[in-house]
Amino acid sequence: MDSQRTGAVIGDEKTSGSLRAITSYATGRYDNSTLVDPYSMDISPGLFTTSQDPEPQYLPPLWSAHVHPEGQLYFYLEGPLPVVTEAYLYHPETLESACLWIDYIRDMFLGAKVDVSRETELFIKLEEDGCAYYFVEHSTRTQFWLETSSTEKLGLPAVLSTSHLKIVLEELYWLHVEHFPMHLKPISSETLQDLMSIFSHGLCDQMTSRVSTFIYTAQECNSFLTILEGCRGNITNGRTTWIIARLSSIIGHHKYITYYGQEHSRLSRDQSILFDPEQKHRWISRVFASLTFKVSDDYVARLDDVFVDRIVYADQWARLMGDCLEQWRSARWAALSGLMLHFPFLVLNSPSPLLLTTSVTLFGSGLASSILLQEKYEPMQGLSATQAMNYLDTVQSRIFKFQLMAFVFSLPKALHLWGFVLFLANCLLMAVQYLGLKAAIVLGAISLLLVITLYCTISETFHAICGKCTGFLGPKTEDMTVQMV
Structure with a gap:
């Protein structure tokens, strides 16, 4: 520095x-690491009963x-x-x-x-x-x-122009005032009012947009506005100076990362405006997507969304971790259920011990991975924006970006899905053994038809294809309703 x-x-x-x-x-x-050594001191009669200084220096x-x-x-x-x-x-x-x-x-x-x-x-x-x-x-x-x-x-940090540099230097100025507020003249009421207007705008933006670039949530903005409103009647106090300086330095940093007033400013949280010469390796994405039933693609999209241009918003990080933890808990219960379904095979003797062992191993691995991931990331749900940014910057691969991390995140769900695939295969083999080939084919066809029907019911791709073919879906939703940004 x-x-x-x-x-x-x-x-x-x-x-x-x-x-x-x-x-x-x-x-x-x-960064002060100096250690102090308190000691016992005699207290004389009437000490500090007058307005004398404790230790005249x-x-x-x-x-x-x-x-x-x-x-x-x-x-x-x-x-x-x-x-x-x-x-x-x-x-x-x-x-x-x-x-x-x-x-x-x-x-x-x-x-x-x-x-x-x-x-x-x-x-x-x-x-x-x-x-x-x-x-x-x-x-x-x-x-x-x-x-x-x-x-x-x-x-x-690097800047785009002299006006961008001015924002950085003003942030440094407010940081200085934050560090040394007690001897300064009171900050003007116009500065306080301008800061309140900034938080009022941030409050409105957060309430009306899912991709607001403002660094605080609507609830936090309301809290800060309450604090700033209380500063009006105490503008001469050094602590009020500190409050205004602390928030102004944070707003200054926000202006820097959004490229406020520059030719290309950041208008939404998910908008990437920085040049990145390193391209992602698409082949590994296709491999991981195939191995995880495209679950890893969802995690890549979420991680990319929360780390646009190396910027992290604390509420978005907390939401991502909350969703991940919930999915891992669901995968854990699914893996436990899959393991319980294997008990009949122990009684009826599985026709394929290899399939039985493999599916049990997959379910067990899915259970173990969900527990390990939960233990690792549950304490990280409350990280600050800076802490989350530093962590993602550390784990992001220079070549593969978040592909590797997303693959690890998808393991609990992918492993139990593969376990169910092998479990169903084992069930079909058992049907062949006890009911015959024809009956097993009929049962397999019925099961396949049910799976296809379920997929068609919940698949957006299927509905999009049907809409193009029949023209029955009517106008797009965007044309019928006013959508939030």
């Missing part, structure tokens, strides 16, 4: 190293300490070039090192002659081998640096 070193080096008895540019994503605020003039709503302590320097940092400045050596780097960066800033307003703010992160930094401009809601860099060096 970091850019390359700028090559700037300072050195004295207190600090040395190089300066590098980072983004709001690379501050490492959630020294800070130079213009410096102030603030506590983030999550509990993180940070420090703010008021002046011509305001500064924020999470370095623990109550340690004198840390404070001195921070001041040296601030002076150095301020000199660079003045020398660069960047055209900014008086609402520029600097962030610094002290490191063992130097200092990391970025600037934000509150008037234009953007993040910037003092040297020419690139999205790749800064660990930012």
Whole structure:
């Protein structure tokens, strides 16, 4: 996530190293692994009965300490070039090192002659081998640096245009405000109202479309609108600033992934707009479809639908996992039923022990695979969108895409279906053994006719063919009703 070193080096008895540019994503605020060791402390009589500070600490003039709503302590320097940092400045050596780097960066800033307003703010992160930094401009809601860099060096996603890049930088700006909200001026009521309008639009879109690109469900949008409505009367509170900044950064990311305002924007969740030079191997799809009675094709379609352009929506992932778990439970009961149907063969002596053993093995394998898949994926039903995206990105094959995963998902149903095929074959052989060949042929023909009738009753393909042949089906459904997007 970091850019390359700028090559700037300072050195004295207190600090040395190089300066590098980072983004709001690379501050490492959630990566702290330092351990604390609480200890017993005496409590003096009347402690804290007055408005005294628990531990008076020294800070130079213009410096102030603030506590983030999550509990993180940070420090703010008021002046011509305001500064924020999470370095623990109550340690004198840390404070001195921070001041040296601030002076150095301020000199660079003045020398660069960047055209900014008086609402520029600097962030610094002290490191063992130097200092990391970025600037934000509150008037234009953007993040910037003092040297020419690139999205790749800064660990930012690829963009299509400068306007697309502006969306990314604005997302970084709101992330900065989310991290340091307590010292800032209140966010304007117009910004709050605009954010509420965005969630109102998202609510309507989710309620009227099955393929809405908005990242929250209708129920979640209602909850956020309630929270934002409560912010109206508390706009000066730093926690309100945090709420607006957190949601604005999320909306900024949503605008990025939908290519908001670009020539080719994403208008529906299932719309792929990114170029993918890697083509799927169709032959393996045909092989797996044949082996699984086309069950794997259904899973491929569902997995592709939930991972369009490497984007995952949490509600769609939860729905996919819920459907898969339900299908695996059904397959488990079908496999158990198939195993129970084999008990008569143990009494009557199967004419083909090989068929009997194979069908029992298939039913048992289907039962085992359904249990294993349920144990594996039931805890994953509640994954967040990012977690689900990372998982699918890991298991997706570069060559075969989701074909292999879909084949595994289809095993419980496919195995018990093959088990029933061999079970029926065994039944026919038993009919030949006990009733004779002619009677077995008649029973087989009746069974085949029933299967064909059932297929014709539920098959969309059959109805489509009949409609073309007879013209009896009438106008298309789309012409008769107004359908939801």
